[in-house]
Amino acid sequence: MTGIGRRELLRFGGAAVLGGPVLLTGRAEAVPGPPGPGGRPVPTVSPAPATMPDVDMPGAAQDAGGMIDLSGPATVLLQKKRLTHFSVLQSFAFDEEAGYIYALQVVQGGVRLRGEARTYSHAQRVTRGDLCLNRLTMSGKLKDRMFLTGFGHGGSLGVQHRPGKVPLLWTEWDVNPASGYGRGIARFPYRPNRVLRAGDRSLLTYRPQPGTTKNQPAVDMTTRRLLLRYRRATGIYRYALYDLDDFAAGTPKPLADVAQPLLRKGVFHQGLALSGDYAYQLTGSPFGPGNPASGPGNARLTCIDLRSGAIVQEVRTRAGQKLHPREPEGLAVLHRGGERLVAGFTSGKVNRRRFSLYAHGG
Numbered sequence: 624m625t626g627i628g629r630r631e632l633l634r635f636g637g638a639a640v641l642g643g644p645v646l647l648t649g650r651a652e653a654v655p656g657p658p659g660p661g662g663r664p665v666p667t668v669s670p671a672p673a674t675m676p677d678v679d680m681p682g683a684a685q686d687a688g689g690m691i692d693l694s695g696p697a698t699v700l701l702q703k704k705r706l707t708h709f710s711v712l713q714s715f716a717f718d719e720e721a722g723y724i725y726a727l728q729v730v731q732g733g734v735r736l737r738g739e740a741r742t743y744s745h746a747q748r749v750t751r752g753d754l755c756l757n758r759l760t761m762s763g764k765l766k767d768r769m770f771l772t773g774f775g776h777g778g779s780l781g782v783q784h785r786p787g788k789v790p791l792l793w794t795e796w797d798v799n800p801a802s803g804y805g806r807g808i809a810r811f812p813y814r815p816n817r818v819l820r821a822g823d824r825s826l827l828t829y830r831p832q833p834g835t836t837k838n839q840p841a842v843d844m845t846t847r848r849l850l851l852r853y854r855r856a857t858g859i860y861r862y863a864l865y866d867l868d869d870f871a872a873g874t875p876k877p878l879a880d881v882a883q884p885l886l887r888k889g890v891f892h893q894g895l896a897l898s899g900d901y902a903y904q905l906t907g908s909p910f911g912p913g914n915p916a917s918g919p920g921n922a923r924l925t926c927i928d929l930r931s932g933a934i935v936q937e938v939r940t941r942a943g944q945k946l947h948p949r950e951p952e953g954l955a956v957l958h959r960g961g962e963r964l965v966a967g968f969t970s971g972k973v974n975r976r977r978f979s980l981y982a983h984g985g
Contacts, residue, residue: 687846689899690935691956691964691984693924697942700957700965700980704763707755708734710745711969712978713777714894714953716792716842720784723766725792725813726757726953727777731974736770737818752776752798752805752821758813769814773798773821775805779895780955781842781849783867789813793840793849796828797821804837806830808851810871831875832863842867843897845958850897850929852883859883860892862902864929881932889913890921894954896964901935902927905966909950920944922951924964924983942981946970952978961985 706712708731715726730736730753732745743751754771774796781793789812795805798821807830811819819826832838837854847867854860860883865875886892886906894905907922908914914921919939926936943949946968953967963985971977 687848687899689843689846689897689901689962691898691901691903691926691962693926693936693938693964693983695984697940697966697981697983698985699942700982701763702979703970703977704759704979705765705977706757706759707765707768709974709976710755711950711976712952712967713754714780714794714955715967715978715980716780716782716955717761717957717965718782718784718790719957719959720786721790722761724759724761724763725780725782726759726978727780727794728755728757729753729777730755730770736772749776749803750798750800752803754794756792756813758815767815769817769819771819771821774809775799775838776803778804778837778892779839779841779852781840782844783810783842784844793842795838795840796826797830799836802836804854806836806838808838808840827871829870829873829875831865831870831877839895841895841897841902841955843899843956846899848878848897848899850895850902852892852895862895862927862929864897864902879929881927881929884925884927884934887921887923890923893922893951894967896954896956898956898962898964900929902929903954903956903964905951905954907951909948911948916947916949920949922949922966922968924954924966938983940966940981940983942966942983943968943970943979946979957982957985 706728710728710731713727730748733742735742752773752775754777757768758766775798783791791810793810796809797806799806809826809828832853835853839852841850849865849867849870851863863877864879890906890908896903904925910916923939928935950969952969955965957963957965963982965982968979969976
């Protein structure tokens with residue numbers, strides 16, 4: 624495998640700077656605190672709540688770091704790139720060692736995959752949990768793809784790098800036909816042009832939270848940890864943190880398990896990422912009624928301390944303001960060139976969607 628080329632590394636380390644995000648705490652905008660080391664503003668955060676958030680830490684470990692300052696301006700990494708199909712980007716993740724981006728989207732309508740007797744509409748593909756997994760270069764050039772059938776909505780993706788081998792990819796698995804989302808997670812090696820079905824015996828599958836749905840994983844290879852977002856039958860969403868190796872071995876004892884912060888009215892959870900002790904989430908909705916293109920947009924990035932469940936930073940990102948309909952889709956951490964949180968946005972007409980990536984921090 625080859626690493627990232629110099630040109631691509633420069634692209635991901637010296638892109639154009641956009642207008643900075645608006646820092647938020649709770650539901651109100653806040654003013655950045657006094658400059659910290661190097662003259663960079665330090666985010667203002669709300670005082671600790673009188674009552675601790677709903678949190679369970681049965682296997683809490685030492686401080687693993689992972690705090691990314693989101694208060695600065697965003698930078699363009701990729702703009703208006705296309706995937707195999709014209710359906711929207713759902714999630715993405717980086718394989719920085721090999722120099723690839725992996726990206727998930729629901730299979731578009733009218734496509735017949737290998738082994739299928741007929742085509743399906745896009746709505747049917749959503750219900751069936753059929754996904755197209757794209758592999759791109761770090762400059763956004765589409766290289767190849769594989770397909771996952773019966774997996775889920777593709778709301779998150781994790782890459783487990785293996786020196787000298789193809790990476791293992793983690794995503795939701797075992798679609799719930801009532802929602803189109805996965806009830807467990809699976810890992811598998813990337814194989815170009817393969818059609819991988821949810822019942823394939825080669826799959827390594829896990830149900831760390833039995834009876835839940837909307838299982839969505841993220842992986843942090845610097846600390847070898849896995850983050851799981853899941854929805855209980857009561858409708859409550861939570862984040863659980865695991866040691867990656869213990870999880871893969873079938874002994875998923877959580878290091879922490881905290882309630883997901885409640886979302887604002889009219890916005891959706893659009894992505895998650897993990898860095899050390901911190902979970903990051905992307906929320907928002909496309910431009911439209913209640914979220915006009917003439918305004919700042921409602922896309923927000925939130926940093927959650929998994930040791931306490933508390934929100935330690937939240938910003939309204941102004942990245943991609945000129946995109947339309949500018950729907951936030953996908954979140955990942957990029958380490959090279961300084962640790963940064965990368966948010967995805969989709970744009971373009973229905974069935975002609977493109978995606979753009981913007982970095983925060985670093």
